[in-house]
Amino acid sequence: MTSSLIVLDQMPTAHEFYGSYWNQKPFLVRKAIPDPTLDLLIKPDELAGLSMEETARSRMVKTAGEERDWTCAFGPFAEKDFDAAGDKEWSLLVQNVEQFHPDTATLLPCFDFAPRWLMDDIMVSFSAVGGSVGPHIDSYHVFLVQGEGKRHWKIGREAIEDEVYIEGIDLKVLDGGFEGDEVEVTSGDVLYVPPRFGHEGTTLEAALTYSVGFLGPKISELFSGYAQYISEFDELDQRYVGQNLSVSSSGFTLGEQAVSDIKACFDQHLSSANFTQWLVEFFTESSHEDFGIYSEREEMLYxxxxxxxxxxxxxxxxxxxxxxxxxxxxxxxxxxxxxxxxxxxxxxxxxxxxxxxxxxxxxxxxxxxxxxxxxxxxxxxxxxxxxxxxxxx
Known part of the structure; x- marks a missing residue:
């Protein structure tokens, strides 16, 4: 087994993280998460129980045979599904676990050097021996926290720009894999993987992995989100009336002044205090449809x-x-x-x-x-x- 993966003695400072690793390269920290924190995190039986609930987003991925024939089923699951899964080559993945199991969120302060306002969720996976979701890339930054058990990881050395996926399966598995470093992780170890870096985990001993993901929005999501915000205020959602048009915009022609005025309208909104206020609202929306509704508690105080x-x-x-x-x-x-x-x-x-x-x-x-x-x-x-x-x- 070979590895040139950077291994740190402790979690990086914020200065080290953004200067050397964020969006740049993976790293591994051994025993980064203390045992008292690990003891609070969701356990396999609790995770299985959560995957049986309607509101939880869960998947079960199975592999079979030398050709690694991947299949993926979506929850909610029942006890019979786990009985049928057997004792090897399957993984259960549940998203937004920190919302359902608040003690699992005690992981988050361990990553205060990262932009927690970009934190998407904590996805937790339980995998039996041989369990894997295959070689893949993600659009998000992820810290892979190893709980109980042991896993083998292969981590890419650079971002993959032109990925090719295996056709005919419900998972985005890289066709042909990728080049990378190999490492084994045990309880408390943390791997950081930047976006689009290939990675593949395979379980050596039945394992829990806590994936703390940081996901940025698409530009289209930012535009549409701010547009929706503006539409809720009549004083902001003013109509363009072509106030500076001239003969250059006659007929079907948008003259230079028209284009400039419309750009200026965008600039005016993007440089306003309203835009700044909307940003902090946008980045605190929940990615789960059942959360993030600014709900009042049942027993309010005066x-x-x-x-x-x-x-x-x-x-x-x-x-x-x-x-x-x-x-x-x-x-x-x-x-x-x-x-x-x-x-x-x-x-x-x-x-x-x-x-x-x-x-x-x-x-x-x-x-x-x-x-x-x-x-x-x-x-x-x-x-x-x-x-x-x-x-x-």
Whole structure:
């Protein structure tokens, strides 16, 4: 077995990560995830149970024979499906596990050096001995966290630009494979694989793999998303009326002035504070249709109830599975996005928001100014009532 794969002693700093690895090359960190964190993550029986639920997106991939004849079935599954799968050459994959099993989201702070506002989901796979989804590439950055068991990985050395897939199967399996480095991983090991780098995992001992994926949108998705946002506000969604047209745009000709005016209309919207505010909303939308609806909790609190809880010493925390996005506002202060909603906040509130982004507890001791401004409590109550914050047990 040969490998020139970069092996790090510890997770990279943010400076090292973006300077040397992000979109550039894979790396491996041995024992990067501590055992107490691994102990909290979803287990095989729980994963199988989750795959039986209607709301979970799950797949079962099987291989058979020397020709590796791949088949793929989609959930929800039943116990008979697992009985029929046998004890080798199959994998179960379930997406968005951090939403269904919040303890699995405790993995996410391990990757704070990565852009968590781009985090898509944690996909978890259980695979029997010989289980594999074949050589493939992804459109996203992924950290492959090995849980229990042992896997063999082949990792490409460069991005694949002109991929060719095996025809006639339900999976995108690379025809002919790819060149790469080979390595075995065990519990706590982490592999980083950039987009379009070939990779193939094969299970040596029944294994759990936690795939933390960071997925950027297509340009078309950005355009259509912002267009939808604009359409919801009459004052933004003004009609183009050709105000500067001249004889050069007579008949069927779009004159230079017409083209310039339409571009200027785009530029005006893209440089506005509305665009910045929409961005933090867009990047906190859930990729799962059953999440991300800014839903109110069943037992909401009112101002006096909420303040009394905090006055009596209660602590608030942002669960790891809750995604925030934050950026400076062109009009001053900053914009905070959560669950496709946004808040424009005074810069004085940044230290408070920063505590939540670090998943640290907030109370009158950790943030002495908690009761200084009524706006602080109003903002926290809004987040709490829409399930962005929880009281610490």
């Amino acid at each position: 101002d006096d109830e909420f303040e009394n809880e905090l006055q009596e010493g209660a602590s608030l925390i942002k669960p790891e599975y809750v995604k925030f996005a934050i950026t400076a506002s062109p009009t001053g202060g900053f914009c905070l996005g959560f669950d496709s909603q946004s808040f424009t906040l005074d810069e004085r509130m940044f230290p408070l928001v920063q505590l939540f982004m670090k998943e640290e507890i907030v109370n009158s001791k950790t943030y002495p100014d908690l009761f200084k401004e009524p706006a602080y409590l109003e903002f926290l109550l809004e987040l709490y009532n829409h399930q962005a914050l929880e009281f610490l047990d």
